[in-house]
Amino acid sequence: MISENSSTSAPTRRKTRRRKTAHLKLVPESRELRERLRARCEEVAATLDKSRPVGKDEMEAISRQILAEAELGEGYVGWIMVTLSSAFWRDQISSIPPSRRLFLLPHCLKHAEGCPADYDEYGLDCKTCGACSIADFRGMAEDMGYKVLVAEGSPIVLKIIVSGYVDAIVGVACLNVLEKAIDKILLAGIPCMAVPLLSSDCRNTSVDEDWVLDMIKVPYSEQKPETRSYLHLMRAAAKLFEEDQLEVISPKLRGGQRISELNGHGLSGLDPIAATEAIAYDFLTKGGKYSRPFITMAVYDAMTGGDATLPQGEKVIEQWPIGVKRTAMSIETFHKASLVHDDIEDDDQFRYGEETMHSRYGIPTAINVGDYLVGMGYRLVSRESKDLGAEKVVDILDLLADAHQRLAEGQGAELLWRDSLSKRLRPIDALKIYALKTSPAFEAAFFCGLRLAGEIDTYVDAIKSFARNLGVAFQILNDLKDWEGDSNNKLDAGGDIIGGRPTVLWALALEGLAEEEQAELERMVEDQDRSTGEKIHRVKHLYEKANVFEQANQLVDKHQERAEAIANDIQPEELRQLLHYLIDSVLERHSEHQPTIQIPEPSFSSPLSILAQP
Ligand code: SF4
Structure with missing residues (x-):
C-alpha cells in the first residue's frame, strides 16, 4: 500500500532520468x-503533505505504486x-477566484475538417459553430470569469503567470505537452490542474x-493557499525590470524621457547626454526569463528561512533590504550587456x-550602451555598503568581476575558433x-545569493561544481x-553549423569519423558550392554516422547526475530543494514527439491584451 503522507520534507535520493518516455x-x-484510477489518485492525493509541491521523482514513484497496486504496467505513469x-x-485552485485562473485549451480539439475559425495573434479565434467542444468549454469558463486561451505550450503560459495576470492554470492538453508543463510549471509550485486528451495525435482529439x-x-472558497511556491x-525577479520599478530601484542619473514615450520620433527629442541611459534602461525592460536574478533571490531566500516561498511570500520580499534587489538586478544587467555585445559579434538581427x-x-552606439550596462551592473552593488556592509559588497564585487572575466574568456575562445582557419x-x-x-x-547568481545571506566558504566547492x-x-x-529546429530558440535546424560555433557535437564527430570524413566536415563551413540546406543535411548524416547525438545525450546525463549528487548532499533543505528545482527546470528534455502541424504561437507583447480578448 502507499503509505500515508508519502510526501515528506526528508531529502529524497534522486536518480538520473534521461530516457525515452513515449511508452510511459x-x-x-x-x-x-x-x-x-482517478478515484485512487484522489485518495492518495488526500494523504500527501500539501506544504510543498511534490517533486517529479517522488510523483513518479507514487504513480508507479498506484499502478503496481492495480496490477497495471508502467505505460500509464504519465x-x-x-x-x-x-x-x-485541487484545494489550492479552489482558494483562487476563477477571475485569477487561466483556462487553456488546445487547438487540436477543434473539428479539423470543417472548423471556420482562423488563427490570429491571440491563438484560435473560435466562431462558436458548435462542431466541437471548444465553444462550450470556453463559454462556460468565461461565464465564470476565467481568462481563456486556445493556444499551446508551457513557455507562454509561464510568461502569463509570471507577469501576474493569473495565479493558477487549468487546462486540457496531451501528455506530451503536460510532460513539459510539469517541469516548467508544476515543480515551481504554480497551482495547475489538467485533464489529459485521450490521444496525442494533434488532430481531431477528444477528452x-x-x-x-x-x-x-x-x-x-476563501481558504488560504498552503503550498510553497517559487512564483x-x-x-519579483521579473518585476525588477518593469519600467517604473526599475527606475525606483535604480534611479536614473540623467532623468529625462523614456524611449517608450518617444512615439516613433527617433532620438532627436532626447538630451544627447541622457540618450545612452535612456536606451540602456529601455533595453533592460525588453524581456527575457530573468533566471539569473531569480536564482540570486531564491538562494538568498533559501538561506534565510525560505519565507518568500510561503503564500505570503510577496510581502516577505517587499521587506528585503534594497541591496538584495539591486544585487539581483546587477546580475541581469551584466547579462543584458553581454547580449548586446553578442548580437554585434554574431550580427543577429x-x-x-x-x-x-x-x-x-x-554598432558604435550598441557597444557603448553595452559598456554603460556593465558600469551600471557594478554601480548597483558598489553603492550598497551602508545597506549590506562594506565587506559583503567587496566580496560580491569580486565574485562578479571573476565571473565577468571568465565569461569573456569563454566568449573569446568561441570567437577565435569561429574566425580561425583550422576547425x-x-x-x-x-x-x-x-x-x-x-x-x-x-x-555568480548563486554566490551572490549566498553572500547576501551570510558567509559562503563552506559552499564554494559544491556550488562551483x-x-x-x-x-x-x-x-x-x-x-x-x-538540431530539432526548436521553434522557441532558432528557426531552423543546424543553426550552430551556419553560425560556425564550436560545439561538442562537432568535436565528437571529428573524433569519431574516418580521416576522409573529418576533412569533409572541416571543409563544410567554408564550402561555397553547397547550399545551406545541403550542408546541414550532410553534417547531420555525418553526426549520425559518428553517433554524436547519443554520445552528447550521455554527456548531459553525466553532468546532470553530478549536479544531482551535489544537490542531494547540500544543506539547508530549502537550498537542496531549490537546486533540484533548477536541475529539473533548466535541463528540460525534449520529448521524442514532434507536432505534425505548425500553429502560430500567440504574440506576447502584452499579456493583458491576450487575456482581454473575448
Ligand atoms: S466550435 Fe470553434 S473551434 Fe470548434 S469547430 Fe467550431 S469554430 Fe472551430
Missing part, C-alpha cells in the same frame, strides 16, 4: 479504468502523474468532457522579437569553452535542440 504516456483505454497532480492541487466541466467548476520569487540594439542604433576541436576543449561561457553566470555541471549540461542540451 499511454492513456487508459476504457472510461471505467480511467475512473477507477497519465497517473497528471491525474495525481491535479488532485493534489473526457465531463471531467473538463468538473475542473472548470471547481468552486472558489513570488519569479514574479532580432532579439526579444524586436530589432537588435546594433541594428536599430548602429579542429577536441571534445575536452569544447566542454572547457562551455564551462566558461555558461557556468560563471549561474555561479554544481554550476559547472548544470551549465555544461544546459549548453549541450542547447546544441542538441539546435
Whole structure:
C-alpha cells in the first residue's frame, strides 16, 4: 500500500532520468479504468503533505505504486502523474477566484475538417459553430470569469503567470505537452490542474468532457493557499525590470524621457547626454526569463528561512533590504550587456522579437550602451555598503568581476575558433569553452545569493561544481535542440553549423569519423558550392554516422547526475530543494514527439491584451 503522507520534507535520493518516455504516456483505454484510477489518485492525493509541491521523482514513484497496486504496467505513469497532480492541487485552485485562473485549451480539439475559425495573434479565434467542444468549454469558463486561451505550450503560459495576470492554470492538453508543463510549471509550485486528451495525435482529439466541466467548476472558497511556491520569487525577479520599478530601484542619473514615450520620433527629442541611459534602461525592460536574478533571490531566500516561498511570500520580499534587489538586478544587467555585445559579434538581427540594439542604433552606439550596462551592473552593488556592509559588497564585487572575466574568456575562445582557419576541436576543449561561457553566470547568481545571506566558504566547492555541471549540461542540451529546429530558440535546424560555433557535437564527430570524413566536415563551413540546406543535411548524416547525438545525450546525463549528487548532499533543505528545482527546470528534455502541424504561437507583447480578448 502507499503509505500515508508519502510526501515528506526528508531529502529524497534522486536518480538520473534521461530516457525515452513515449511508452510511459499511454492513456487508459476504457472510461471505467480511467475512473477507477482517478478515484485512487484522489485518495492518495488526500494523504500527501500539501506544504510543498511534490517533486517529479517522488510523483513518479507514487504513480508507479498506484499502478503496481492495480496490477497495471508502467505505460500509464504519465497519465497517473497528471491525474495525481491535479488532485493534489485541487484545494489550492479552489482558494483562487476563477477571475485569477487561466483556462487553456488546445487547438487540436477543434473539428479539423470543417472548423471556420482562423488563427490570429491571440491563438484560435473560435466562431462558436458548435462542431466541437471548444465553444462550450470556453463559454462556460468565461461565464465564470476565467481568462481563456486556445493556444499551446508551457513557455507562454509561464510568461502569463509570471507577469501576474493569473495565479493558477487549468487546462486540457496531451501528455506530451503536460510532460513539459510539469517541469516548467508544476515543480515551481504554480497551482495547475489538467485533464489529459485521450490521444496525442494533434488532430481531431477528444477528452473526457465531463471531467473538463468538473475542473472548470471547481468552486472558489476563501481558504488560504498552503503550498510553497517559487512564483513570488519569479514574479519579483521579473518585476525588477518593469519600467517604473526599475527606475525606483535604480534611479536614473540623467532623468529625462523614456524611449517608450518617444512615439516613433527617433532620438532627436532626447538630451544627447541622457540618450545612452535612456536606451540602456529601455533595453533592460525588453524581456527575457530573468533566471539569473531569480536564482540570486531564491538562494538568498533559501538561506534565510525560505519565507518568500510561503503564500505570503510577496510581502516577505517587499521587506528585503534594497541591496538584495539591486544585487539581483546587477546580475541581469551584466547579462543584458553581454547580449548586446553578442548580437554585434554574431550580427543577429532580432532579439526579444524586436530589432537588435546594433541594428536599430548602429554598432558604435550598441557597444557603448553595452559598456554603460556593465558600469551600471557594478554601480548597483558598489553603492550598497551602508545597506549590506562594506565587506559583503567587496566580496560580491569580486565574485562578479571573476565571473565577468571568465565569461569573456569563454566568449573569446568561441570567437577565435569561429574566425580561425583550422576547425579542429577536441571534445575536452569544447566542454572547457562551455564551462566558461555558461557556468560563471549561474555561479555568480548563486554566490551572490549566498553572500547576501551570510558567509559562503563552506559552499564554494559544491556550488562551483554544481554550476559547472548544470551549465555544461544546459549548453549541450542547447546544441542538441539546435538540431530539432526548436521553434522557441532558432528557426531552423543546424543553426550552430551556419553560425560556425564550436560545439561538442562537432568535436565528437571529428573524433569519431574516418580521416576522409573529418576533412569533409572541416571543409563544410567554408564550402561555397553547397547550399545551406545541403550542408546541414550532410553534417547531420555525418553526426549520425559518428553517433554524436547519443554520445552528447550521455554527456548531459553525466553532468546532470553530478549536479544531482551535489544537490542531494547540500544543506539547508530549502537550498537542496531549490537546486533540484533548477536541475529539473533548466535541463528540460525534449520529448521524442514532434507536432505534425505548425500553429502560430500567440504574440506576447502584452499579456493583458491576450487575456482581454473575448
Ligand atoms: S466550435 Fe470553434 S473551434 Fe470548434 S469547430 Fe467550431 S469554430 Fe472551430
